Amino acid sequence: MAPRVLICGDIVWAHEEVKQLFDGIAEVIRMDSTTRTDFMAGLKTSGKYAGIVGIYRHNTSADHIGIFDREIIKALAPNVKWIAHNGAGYDQIDVQECKANGIFVSNTPGAVDEATATTALYLLISTLRQFSFGERSLRSNTWKSPIDPGCTHDLSARTLGILGLGGIGLHLANLAHAFPMRVIYHSRSRNHNAPEWCQYYAKMEDMLKESDVLSVHVPLRKDTESLVGEKEIRAMKKGSIIVNTARGKVIDEDAMIRALADGHLSSVGLDVYPDEPNVNSRLLEFPQLALLPHMGTENQDSQKKMEIRALTNLRNFLTKGKGDDLISEMR
Structure with a gap:
């Protein structure tokens, strides 16, 4: 049988x-x-x-x-x-x-590496250049207002910090390097498949201090819940950006919103949220954010x-x- x-x-x-x-x-x-x-x-x-x-x-x-x-x-x-x-x-x-x-x-x-990494790349580009904000201004007939060009940046001038250089993180690293961005990363251990231009930081805080954009690629477990909290966010440069295509609870959402409110973070790009499909209404108060409804792998x-x-x-x-x-x- x-x-x-x-x-x-x-x-x-x-x-x-x-x-x-x-x-x-x-x-x-x-x-x-x-x-x-x-x-x-x-x-x-x-x-x-x-x-x-x-x-x-x-x-x-x-x-x-x-x-x-x-x-x-x-x-x-x-x-x-x-x-x-x-x-x-x-x-x-x-x-x-x-x-x-x-x-x-x-x-x-491995099956999700490309789709998730390209989603992270979109969020990275959209937040650095405020493209999502720009599209909404066009649709609302305000034509770039109130976008501040002083808050936008070329990718080639920025450093990307990747938290978790597994398959998705490594795929994103290769995409970002093409611009070229400087790429650094922190994982539990060094990824021996990482190219020589991708610099490893044994301490997460050291990587955060140098990151203009932090992209999160770690699984959600008890030990990674709120892994990026108040201390970690404040270790980043003023005006930096966080991109999250992993799981919402990996980031302390309240700490992230406080950093957006006081200007320590200039923007965030999110595809995941702690209480999906519910989205914290506070996030909608910041028009410069790039927000997606968890669609990183939504393609046939x-x-x-x-x-x-x-x-x-x-x-x-x-x-x-x-x-x-x-x-x-x-x-």
């Missing part, structure tokens, strides 16, 4: 690949629960999801059944052994509870790559006993 796997959330682009990857290997079940109660009932011995050993998970499933918290993880054990999450960030999964119950978790890091090319990569991780678990792209906490 073929093992059962559950598609939990949307498959939009890779329908044919689902057939190709799992034909003759597994029975693929689609989650159709519209409530957590129904989902939990389906996991019971006689339920519609009984016996599943692996899950493909997309964040859209949370709209119906909530995040994969302790309650859900305990209900998945002991049968489920692999959760193939679609996305680089996996903060909607209780990873420690997964470890405690022998469930491995994978993500899709990246989303198909992410779907295929997550599905492949699940297939490899079934065929090889171990998938790829294990999250760092599981290595």
Whole structure:
């Protein structure tokens, strides 16, 4: 009897690949629960999801059944052994509870690198040149007013500090270097794949002191929540900029808004927020900001790559006993 796997959330682009990857290997079940109660009932011995050993998970499933918290993880054990999450960030999964119950978790890091890095580049350019502000002035028929040219800068004259030089950060570094910007970075350890022109700072504060723009590329974990706080923001130059395409809670939003209000930060470019889809109304008081509704990977090319990569991780678990792209906490 073929093992059962559950598609939990949307498959939009890779329908044919689902057939190709799992034909003759597994029975693929689609989650159709519209409530957590129904989902939990389906996991019971006689339920519609009984016996599943692996899950493909997309964040859209949370709209119906909530995040994969302790309650859900305990209900998945002991049968489920692999959760193939679609996305680089996996903060909607209780990873420690997964470890405690022998469930491995994978993500899709490389598949999002280009899309997220180009989103960060757009926010970087838009905030330095105030292009987003300029477009809004045109649409409101004020023609560049009240934009101050003294607050805009060429990229080539600026230093970009990258917090977290993983796949996304390294891709952004190469994009920014083309202008050319000076690129420096801080990570938990030196990235040996970094080019020689990308300077490593062992201490985050030392990097912040030299950064005109800080771009954030670290995952959200307990140890990275509010990683960029009051002290870190004030360590940056007056008039500097923060770009965030990682997770909203990595930055202390209140500290960031205070720095915008008193002019220590000249602008920020954000694609992520602490309480999505809710956006702090204070941010809307600063017209120079560039704000996006978490659309860094909202394109069909990246989303198909992410779907295929997550599905492949699940297939490899079934065929090889171990998938790829294990999250760092599981290595």
